[in-house]
Amino acid sequence: MKNIEQNSTPLFDALKKYIDSNVIPFHVPGHKHGKGIPELTSYVGERMLKMDVNGMKDLDYFNNPTGVIYEAEKLFAHLFSAKKAFFLVNGTTSGIQAMIMSVCKPGDEIILPRNAHTSAVSGIILSGAIPVYVEPEISEELGITNGVTVDKIKEAIESHPNAKAVFLINPTYYGFTSDVKAIVEIAHKYNMFVLVDEAHGAHMNFHEDFPLTAMAQGADMCALSMHKTGGSLTQSSALLIGDSNISSDKVRQVLNLIYTSSASYLLMCSLDIARKQMAIKGRKLLEEVLQMVRWARDEINEIDGVYGFGKDLIGNPGCVDFDETKLGINVRKLGYTGYEMESKLRNEYNIQVELADLNNILAIVSIGDSIENLKALVDSLKDISCKSHIKDYNRINFLPKYSKVVISPREAYYMDKKLVKLSDSEGKIASEMVMAYPPGIPVICIGEVITKEIIDYINILKNEKCELQGTSDPSVNYIKVLL
Numbered sequence: 246m247k248n249i250e251q252n253s254t255p256l257f258d259a260l261k262k263y264i265d266s267n268v269i270p271f272h273v274p275g276h277k278h279g280k281g282i283p284e285l286t287s288y289v290g291e292r293m294l295k296m297d298v299n300g301m302k303d304l305d306y307f308n309n310p311t312g313v314i315y316e317a318e319k320l321f322a323h324l325f326s327a328k329k330a331f332f333l334v335n336g337t338t339s340g341i342q343a344m345i346m347s348v349c350k351p352g353d354e355i356i357l358p359r360n361a362h363t364s365a366v367s368g369i370i371l372s373g374a375i376p377v378y379v380e381p382e383i384s385e386e387l388g389i390t391n392g393v394t395v396d397k398i399k400e401a402i403e404s405h406p407n408a409k410a411v412f413l414i415n416p417t418y419y420g421f422t423s424d425v426k427a428i429v430e431i432a433h434k435y436n437m438f439v440l441v442d443e444a445h446g447a448h449m450n451f452h453e454d455f456p457l458t459a460m461a462q463g464a465d466m467c468a469l470s471m472h473k474t475g476g477s478l479t480q481s482s483a484l485l486i487g488d489s490n491i492s493s494d495k496v497r498q499v500l501n502l503i504y505t506s507s508a509s510y511l512l513m514c515s516l517d518i519a520r521k522q523m524a525i526k527g528r529k530l531l532e533e534v535l536q537m538v539r540w541a542r543d544e545i546n547e548i549d550g551v552y553g554f555g556k557d558l559i560g561n562p563g564c565v566d567f568d569e570t571k572l573g574i575n576v577r578k579l580g581y582t583g584y585e586m587e588s589k590l591r592n593e594y595n596i597q598v599e600l601a602d603l604n605n606i607l608a609i610v611s612i613g614d615s616i617e618n619l620k621a622l623v624d625s626l627k628d629i630s631c632k633s634h635i636k637d638y639n640r641i642n643f644l645p646k647y648s649k650v651v652i653s654p655r656e657a658y659y660m661d662k663k664l665v666k667l668s669d670s671e672g673k674i675a676s677e678m679v680m681a682y683p684p685g686i687p688v689i690c691i692g693e694v695i696t697k698e699i700i701d702y703i704n705i706l707k708n709e710k711c712e713l714q715g716t717s718d719p720s721v722n723y724i725k726v727l728l
């Protein structure tokens with residue numbers, strides 16, 4: 246495919262043509278180009294509502310595309326060096342579920358790091374696969390999980406040689422990568438597929454200073470959140486098939502099991518436009534992002550009591566490479582938790598970061614940022630540092646040991662359960678997850694034994710006002726366990 250074709254937007258063009266033709270819309274959505282919901286239309290503008298249509302002949306059909314959606318997906322696949330791309334309108338979550346369901350049937354084993362996103366667990370429940378968890382490496386000083394080592398994955402592969410797939414994260418929320426290429430080589434020798442969660446790596450294809458993408462390292466499939474770092478609208482993602490013998494018909498079938506039959510054209514058009522933008526000027530935009538974030542990280546590292554971590558950690562276990570746009574900042578020497586710093590920045594400086602944990606905050610820097618945004622963050626941290634007493638102690642530096650899976654997540658999901666007080670749940674088997682959100686990594690997973698250490702950790706997170714999700718009791722005083 247010629248580069249020039251990347252300059253086109255087949256889906257967006259078809260939608261503009263439809264809007265210009267002033268068709269009388271006897272089709273859903275029932276707001277009929279915004280007329281049925283005037284308050285929203287007057288706020289966001291008529292054109293946006295006119296773009297909110299449903300599948301029809303000239304606009305193609307999402308669940309079995311042969312026209313402009315097919316053309317747009319083809320351009321997307323080509324740009325990302327994939328054999329096939331599927332647009333996703335339910336985020337990378339649906340892509341991860343589809344990847345797992347495409348290669349695992351009930352009872353098949355899948356090897357994955359225990360710090361995988363909750364969508365991997367839901368994919369495991371839906372497919373009936375049996376998880377073989379590998380402990381991710383830990384940065385003790387920061388209190389965060391990193392990637393996995395090749396040795397640990399190799400060990401898991403050798404002791405589970407019949408597993409169907411290895412699942413990896415590239416990069417982690419904090420920006421660290423594992424050696425995907427080396428893992429692909431080993432996994433393929435054992436006829437295992439390599440599936441990659443690239444939710445945080447959609448931009449990495451477009452500048453040589455970023456870690457290598459899953460496709461570039463020979464992975465069979467990956468799912469990427471174009472909406473997180475590629476410029477498209479929230480929920481718009483893509484599922485890619487690489488140079489693999491995975492059947493794209495099978496993947497399509499699985500996607501149609503879990504997909505909506507009314508995909509949003511706004512979301513799909515945003516993928517079409519963001520793909521074109523990345524093709525035409527992605528490198529230039531990302532060079533600017535890198536310049537800004539490098540400046541900010543250097544400035545932050547001059548401030549007393551804060552530490553902007555990054556490439557300096559490459560070489561540590563589970564840190565083969567690093568995505569510099571993830572601006573993780575350790576704030577514990579200022580005497581604040583990450584959660585407190587997040588609130589302080591929001592309430593006193595009007596800055597919202599992507600996430601906080603017990604010791605750190607994480608700012609995501611992307612093609613939508615300006616140097617003024619970064620200056621505001623740096624200045625706020627300087628101000629906070631000036632007003633704080635520097636303390637060289639670990640206020641909280643505690644990551645619990647993950648528990649053991651004793652019943653497959655799918656089996657546990659369907660078994661009878663009861664609600665017990667969290668404080669009485671030690672030794673019982675969890676039948677729901679508890680996760681800090683973001684990052685959405687389960688602290689306890691369905692089918693695992695609840696330990697005292699996990700209960701203590703959940704209590705610390707609650708005390709620190711961390712956003713906990715997954716349980717039927719929103720305050721997590723109670724948890725569902727197996728009978």
Ligand SMILES: Cc1ncc(COP(=O)(O)O)c(C=O)c1O
Pocket residue numbers: 335336337338339362364414417418442444445470480482683684685
């Ligand atoms: C590591 C990771 N994987 C997958 C997802 C799911 O992506 P999406 O929000 O596009 O569904 C997220 C979301 O934050 C994530 O952090």
